[in-house]
Amino acid sequence: MSLSTDIWVWIGAFLTFCIYSFLYKDNPLYKFGEHLYVGVANGWSLAFMYLRVIKPVMVQPFGEACRITAQEGLRAELFNPMAPANFLVIIPGLIGCLYFTRFIPGQAWLVRFPIGIFMGYYTGVAVPAVIEGSMFPQMKGSMVTLAKFDAASGGGFWSGIFAIIVLLGVLATLTYFFFSKEHKGITKVGAQTGIVFVMIAFGASFGFTVMARVSLAIGRMVFLLRDWLGIVS
Amino acid sequence: MREKLPLALLIIMGLFGLAYRFMPHPGAEAFNSYLRDTLLRIISAFALILGLGNLLLRHAHRIQKREQDWVHSWVLILGFGLTAIIGLLGGVAGEGSLPTKVGNFSFNITDIYNGLLIPLGASMFSLLAFYMASAAYRSFRAKTWLAAALLLSAFIVMLGQVPLGYQISPAIPQVTQWIMEVPNTAAKRGIELGITLGVLATFLKILAGIERSWLGSGR
């Protein structure tokens, strides 16, 4: 048994206990850990946001442009948004400042501009991404071809049968998600089969995840028993 | 005007976001990378400042009003302040103007990340092992046929994951693999395909101005 002499290990062990105490019930130790976590994580975010975004993407290009202007006068290339030194980086800054207009009575609608930029761009980007990245490969994978039955191309009788079950499962699951049709007759059969597939899938995912989550707990216990207390080698 | 102008901007951004994928031209590429790497990043940095202001004011308010747990609000504010100062002035690995080493004890922002944030995160994350057990105990009950299907497949897969399952029967790991590859794949594909359409419809509803909750009050 050899206790750790590293201050950070002791801090880590203490914080682990703070968090684990929540399993018993809410208590001042957990509250301490929780508030410290939120505070430190936010401080870290602020520091990294400045060091990795604001400084290199905005402050430095703008500062550099000011320096060049002071030394060599104003030049057209200082207004090229892609240049390493340019004045235009101020525009995103100004748009960002629009967030603060909601404290100005009567001008709060300006907040909609930065929000609109985000909502618009990302909903747009998502469309080809899901079609290309999800719909095409998923549909492609669900269609059954003769190759699935062919041993020469890595298939076989059973893998062909399983491919057909997968296809039926996909169709049934899609049927379950029909909103504008009441689940009656053939739709009902399809939808109920679909939900059985879904439940089996969810159970399997749950069971499959246990190992990964227990691994995390093992990792923590090993930290306490080995790194901190030194009970096990 | 107060609605149409932001909506027009949203539509332009949305259509560009969609069309960009189909435009290999370097011009489109350059504009997109400006948008994504400069414009949106800077705007979201301002959102973070707004958010942090909101958080700190809320806790300052708690301290002022001596609300429940106000002492812990001090922990939060001090933790935030110290970390931010160490990070902003001390640099990523202690190369900044603020000294972040006393004797052998180093406390630059990377140390704080490794020494505080990683143990806190790992501990929170590992609570899942416990919560999985309690959730399974509470919910895996064969109240209906569907619940029984859920329970049974979870049970078999759990068994197939450990050596015990193999010892009971070598077929159990195989059944596990079958469940993962056949019913699991089918259901997930069905859900994913539905999601594809949901994404598309959400895009259209927002662009067409049908879904307008994002516009908020404007006041």
Place this chain on the structure above:
Amino acid sequence: MNWDRFASLDRRYIFLLMALVIIIPILVPMNITMGTMRVTQDLFDTVDAIDRTKQALMISSDYTPQTEAENHPMIIALLRHAFARRIPVLINALYVEGAPLLDQALKQVTAEFNARATSHADSIIYGRDAVYLGWQPPPIVPILSMGQSIRGIYPVDYYGTRTDSLALTQWTHNYDQVGIVVAITSGTSPLWYVMYAQPKYGVKVGGGCTAVNAPDFYPYCETGQLSGIMAGMKGAAEYEALVAEKFDLEDRRKATEAMASQSAAHVLMMVLIVIGNIAFFATRGRKS
């Protein structure tokens, strides 16, 4: 028996039991026997078949400390396998967070072997038998560049030594001198090698992944794009067992030991589910 109490058992008892079944096997280590999955055996066989005079084993890693419990034993097992067969090893890190862990693993296994070595030829010598190339961001760059020149993308190793001065990196020019790249990941990095390096340079790729991600990898094993994988802690334990049996090593097998905790935790959950259902039917039967 009063099943009512079980039907609404205070969940803190469950937490306590869970903690105990995890901690006790750590304190009292035991090796449990288990079957070997085919994907693990395939990986072992591919590594075992490397011609050590012509090719090296490359271990690539991008895992973070969060998944150390699952991924770290994989590195250790691979290193033991390579050193036991005297296959030279090249190591690289795709993400900086995991870089110190690789250094630690290399030092640990080197020490294990050198403690038994009786001669210089018998020892594991850094630079001759193993080189830790270090970390070069972003991941895609070394993956592609190593097809041209390993020394080109890693001019110095992790410790700052020039790679053209090390015996091993003098003869391992590119993927042609790599028998297999085994990528140990908390994400999907083996697939990056499959997508970017394999079609162009024809290098064999294997993997080691977390249990959660394993289903994403099986299809690639089926097609042969992946020569095999270690899936989660169980895969690591199987590989440990294969190495220990073949070379008669008696070093600590962390994943195998942890599998005892894993098994106990899984069994506990299954027992809980059974008890929960008995309690449910017992109390329901009485109520109705």
Place this chain on the structure above:
Amino acid sequence: MTRTAVVLCLGLLGLLIAGASPGGALMPPAGVIARDTPGDGGGSITVRWQPVVDAASYRIEAAADTAAFAAVGEVGADATEFEHEGVRDGEAHRFRVVAIDAAGNEAVSVPSAPVASRPQWFAIDLIGVAIAIIGLVAVVLWYIRRARRGEHLFIRRIAGLEAVDEAVGRATEMGRPVLYIPGTGYMSDIGTVASMNLLGEIAKKTAEYNTPIVVPVRDPVVYTVAREVVKGAYIAAGRPDAYDTGSVYFVVEQALAYAAAVSGTMVREKPATNFLMGPFHAESLILAETGAATGAIQIAGTDMVTQLPFFVVACDYTLMGEELYAASAYLAREPLMLGALKGQDMGKLVFMVILVLGTILSLLTGRDFTKILSTTGY
């Protein structure tokens, strides 16, 4: 006996012919054509040629304007195409292809006409994706148009959403707040967008019931949106006075720190109803289990398929995938939104028809109809 002799003689004859054929018989590749690689960002020229019998490999050589030819690549015997990358746009190049046989003999083709690369505005290889998007957009817009004309549209019951009123009502009776967790994603996740739309509808209900709503947010950009949404909902419900500026607040960006803080909120403020709506990651079960332990009614919804099992196990109601996107339409009962929903259903029907037809045709004809879903090769 005689048959064997005949076979032997024929074999020998064959060997003789093969051996006698002179090395110079290796023909140069014919039909060498170079053209700008279509649908790319420029900087690449594709060379094609007709295969040569006996060639073991081909070497491709390029020359800029009048400069001498230099090798730019070598490909195997199966290839009839080579993509030369790293060309400067607008600079004309000529290409020639050298066939090489197993013995190392070479045959040089006639050079191609000079060609220069240039960037294109449309990625032709993604035409399938473009067609799919246009088709699905047309279907959804068609049904929105029908709804605009006032056509009545049926929508089936979604249990989780039927329970919303009851859940908010319960909070009102108990005098406790409603907690709305908008996921741990970014504004770039469509699940977050859907969650914001749903938040608008639920905030309208809490405004009507005069029940406080608490919305802790993980992402600062989402925070700015959520704030506007809730405020707008209170004004739309005619209760601007009831809007509490502190109801939507930013917590922290790190998802696990967020889970720690929200777990604390659940235990301390004991909300009667928890909504967990949006994209979630591993922290989903931490939130859902803590919420379940406090005895709150929990209605969850996510489009993260990996997290659905945990919500199904730990929550009272779960909206699965697409149901989350449909939720705001369901609650608002706005005809145009319902039209879009009907359009989605038709999209699913199209998917099903394609899957079934593709399978039947593939199995009957033996051809691989999954190729229609390739993003390249048109």
